[in-house]
Amino acid sequence: MTGLFAALALTANAQSFKEWLDPEINAVNRAPMHTNYFAYESADAAMKGEKSQSANYMTLNGTWKFFWVPDADQRPTDFWKVGFNDKGWDHMQVPAVWELNGYGDPIYVNTGYAWRNQFQNNPPEVPTQNNHVGSYRREIIVPASWKGKDIIAHFGSVTSNMYLWVNGRYVGYSEDSKLEAEFDLTSYLKPGQANLIAFQVFRWCDGTYLEDQDFFRFSGVGRDCYLYARNKKRIQDIRVTPDLDEAYQNGFLDVKLELKGSGNVDLELLDASGKTVATATAKGGSVRIDVENPHKWSAEIPYLYTLRATLQGSNEVIPVKVGFRKIELKGDQILVNGKAVLFKGADRHELDPDGGYVVSPERMIQDIRIMKEFNINAVRTCHYPDDNLWYELCDKYGIYLVAEANIESHGMGYDEKTLAKNALYAKAHLERNQRNVQRGFNHPSIIFWSLGNEAGFGPNFEACYRWIKKEDASRAVQYERAGENEFTDIVCPMYAGYEHMEKYGKRTDATRPFIQCEYAHAMGNSQGGFKEYWDLIRKYPNLQGGFIWDFVDQSVRWKGKDGVTIYAYGGDFNRYDGSDNNFCDNGLISPDRVPNPHMYEVGYFYQNIWTEPADLKNGEVSVYNENFFRDLSAYYMDWEVLANGKVIRTGRVENLNVAPQQTAKVKLNIGKTCECKEWLLNVKYCLKTREGLLPAGYVVAKNQLTLTPYKNPSMELKNVENVNVSVVVPQVQDNDQNYLIVAGENFRMEFNRHNGYLSRYQVAGLEMMNEDAVLVPNFWRAPTDNDFGAGLQRKFAAWKNPELKLTSFKWENVADQIQIYAEYEMKSVSARLNLTYVINNEGAVKVTQKMTADPQAKVSPMFRFGMQMQMPKSFETVEYYGRGPVENYSDRNHCTDLGLYRQSVDEQFYSYIRPQETGTKTDIRWWKQLNAAGRGLQIVAEAPFSASALHYTIESLDDGWEKGQSHSPEVKQADLTNLCIDKAQMGLGCVNSWGAWPLQQYQLPYGDYEFTFILTPVRNEIGF
Secondary structure (H helix, E strand, O other), X not given: OHHHHHHHHHHXXXXXXXXXXXXXOOEXXXXXXXXXXXXXXOHXXXXXXXXXHOOOEEEOOEEEEEEEEOOHHHOOOOOOOOOOOOXXXXXXXXXXXXXXXXXXXXXXXXXXXXXXXXXXXXOOEOOOOOOOEEEEXXXXXXXXXXXXXXXXXXXXXXXXXEEXXXXXXXXXXXXXXXXXXXXXXXOOOOOOOEEEEEEEEEOOOHHHHHEOOOEEEOOEEOOOEEEEXXXXXEEEEEEXXXXXXXXXXXEEEEEEEEEEOOOOEEEEEEOOOOOEEEEEEEOOXXXXXXXXXOOEEOOOOXXXXXXXXXXXXXXOEEEEEEOEOOEEEEOOEEXXXXXXXXXXXXXXXXXXXXXXXXXXXXXXXXXXXXXXXXXXXXXXXXXXXXXXXXXXXXXXXXXXXXXXXXXXXHHHOOOOOOHHHOHHHHHHHHHHHHHHHHHHOOOOOEEEEEOOOOOOOOHHHHHHHHHHHHHOOOOEEEOHHHXXXXXXXXXXXXXXXXXXXXXXXXXXXXXXXXXXXEXXXXXXXXXXXXXXXXXXXXXXXXXXXXXXXXXXXXXXXXXXXXXXXXXXXXXXXXXXXXXXXXXXXXXXXXOXXXXXXXXXXXXXXXXXXXXXXXXXXXXXXXXXXXXXXXXOOOEEEEEEEXXXXXXXXXXXXXXXXXXXXXXXXXXXXXOOOOXXXXXXXXXXXXXXXXXXXXXXXXXXXXXXXXXXXXXXXXXXXOOOOEOOEOOOOOEEEOOOOOEEEEEOOOEEEEEEOOOOOEEEEEEOOEEOOOOOOOEEXXXXXXXXXXXHHOOHHHHOHHHOOOOOEEEEEEEXXXXXXXXXXXXXXXXXXXXXXXXXXXXXXXXXXXXXXXXXXXXXXXXXXXXXXXXXXXXOOOOOEEEXXXXXXXXXXXXXXXXXXXXXXXXXXXXXXXXXXXXXXXXXXXXXXXXXXXXXXXXXXXXXXXXXXXXXXXXXXXXXXXXXXXXXXXXXXXXXXXXXXXXXXXXXXXXXXXXXXXXXXXXXXXXXXOOOEEEEEXXXXXXXXXXX
């Protein structure tokens, strides 16, 4: 009988090479999933916690022999043999993805599978053509000291599948490219001798139908691979469930153990300083450890204990990081340690611009640091499990996690073809969710399990939900496509607008919290209207936050035109593959982790300390602590008083006595103010000492309060009079048939008689305008990604180059000043436009732009109302009093403070991956455009205005009617400084990037507009 069973087992594990097309075979001989832990050889090694330095560890990372074929039927079928000749093979690093190392082209598609241009979906069938296959070989010497131990292979992430052989023998097979595949190699390896490991990877397999995530489609090995040794008799698995009593004071750990063999397990709980706080011995499969008033874990205070488990009689020590916390669903809220915390989240893909799926520990720590810097406290692992280290870092530094399973079948749609209803894929749905839970179970940072993403709904997900709720009652389970049915604990829609959110917030019958799994689509120049989302979230208790799509722009580093380095996106690699253009670039940060301008707005509204006026006349402010678990004793407050942007007084409050979720009044000695200037109070909160990845002094929150409001300046332009010197009245040369020339004692202006525009502006011999430039009305911007998504480049097309037909052009001398009047017809937009210029004796000019609309006409809104002119490129310096320092827009300027700023024109351009509108500043009181000598022009307006200055024309940043394959580094600077002066510009929006407009209050609807500003020559400006 023994021989018969052995023969059956061998047959069951035999390679058929049909596994890659069989959705009901997701693994052969793969070891069962266990929680994320490592068994060290001693207590000292366990205390250090560096598995790569353990005697039980051997890396498989490094250089492998590699052979790649473009079509699956060309793959070698005998390469795994010990005597196979691989001398002609290439080399490939492990981990590494093929497409970024010269094998095949990267593909980016949002949905529809990478083969969508060449193959019709027909699960479980996948193409043979273009189904690249990579074969790997490497000889290793396993330590002789491992003899007598079990030896396990760990392959961290292999896309899309893998077949494994050792020493010429078939070991097994695995799918699910975002979870580790482990194989027991004990019977295959020879410790102390050379051993051949060979594996083969297909670009696509039947499992690829469940991996249609919105990201770059790479192939190869994405995470660390290694061998590890275990004692024959050992702890096979350990699960720790923390809990708190009803008062959220005392805690306990429910520890469940699975042993290989039998025995008792000693458990020791250590605090963060290494002090033992509790011990227990598990004589069966489980034990409870009670701890009186332990430190609690939260994203605000991520206190971790270490539970050390040792099987009696064994030297192996397993350390498990433990956080005491309790998750509850009560009413229409989710509670962490009894508090309805706010999830200030972002979705994060695991991507690196150079490594693709290979993300280094340093990069992960960088991501955590940036999240902490910008007050992001929650992450959804979209749309698959991440590297184990990511969860460990979130435990350590404090990030709430939605831990998502590796399921997305978006390309199959949500109707009858959805794989959620396909019985052939029932096992795969369940296995992927089971393994996700089994692996991540011990991480305190995981608050929610997610069944997957954009994969329809059906019986397969119902089974997953039921299994998880039975397996882990301590956490919430969510799935967006479940809507509000019984198979999700959280109402977690995507891209719900403001009205949808408010309607849910007002509901009295809601039984679950509303937390968007994706919202505020951060594509290109975006995040306008983010404030309004958080106004609602802070207003309604059952709205508990959301996860911004998404954290990082996904583009890869590439060579573009003329060898220029670009961030490449879909369509940049060949003309044949499917592409969704730059829809992969929706990040709050760039691929190299530089914060995009809109990240600052997110950081501001995600902050946890808020300052509001109390009794400002007496220097009293209200400080609200939005944290749920920590007071403000770790911070000090710095404040400064500004008069017209200049710092007049400063101070510091060392001790802030404000409890969690409470408000306290703080008295500041701000001194006297007056009505003659704009007075502002800046307040910021800084760390007293280093905390985690943030240095001492880091600003975690800020506010700017108005003490005395800004008063609009008089627009009366007077002649400049000097004592005992008569005014030299500007003279008009009216005999030139092409130009009306206005000349003063030290300036010259020319107006084109054919179009009525100012075409030359010379002061003291310095040309303020480029040759052939004009000061011209402007209603257009280079469309943003959100503009393109809403089709505004076509809907607003009438404003791109509206014909302005000059109908009247005349001048007169009024009170020793020259006034020029130009009238225009704008038939394409059913309007009339008037330009009026008033010129004084010093060469200053007041410009009034007035548009009168036809109330009966139906014309689209416009992008902006203002004027632009091209100055010489040498006007490289911007000084202004307005919002800064980063670019800002009418619906995205709350993070920017009013102040005095001096910047270069080069600094104004932000290199969005796809060129678009950039560089605007709002709420400007005055703006100076200067050359190196401090000469130039100052602009003031009748009310705060917006402006920008770039070494790029609007046209050079505009893709036209459709998006092309454009990249900011490939757009060459123009030999000019393009100055835009606007009464207003339309907002940016952020609800989505495929149809939503900015909120109504940030639009510029068709109607009457009037804008008056004054250009004044500046002579020898030397700073503020």
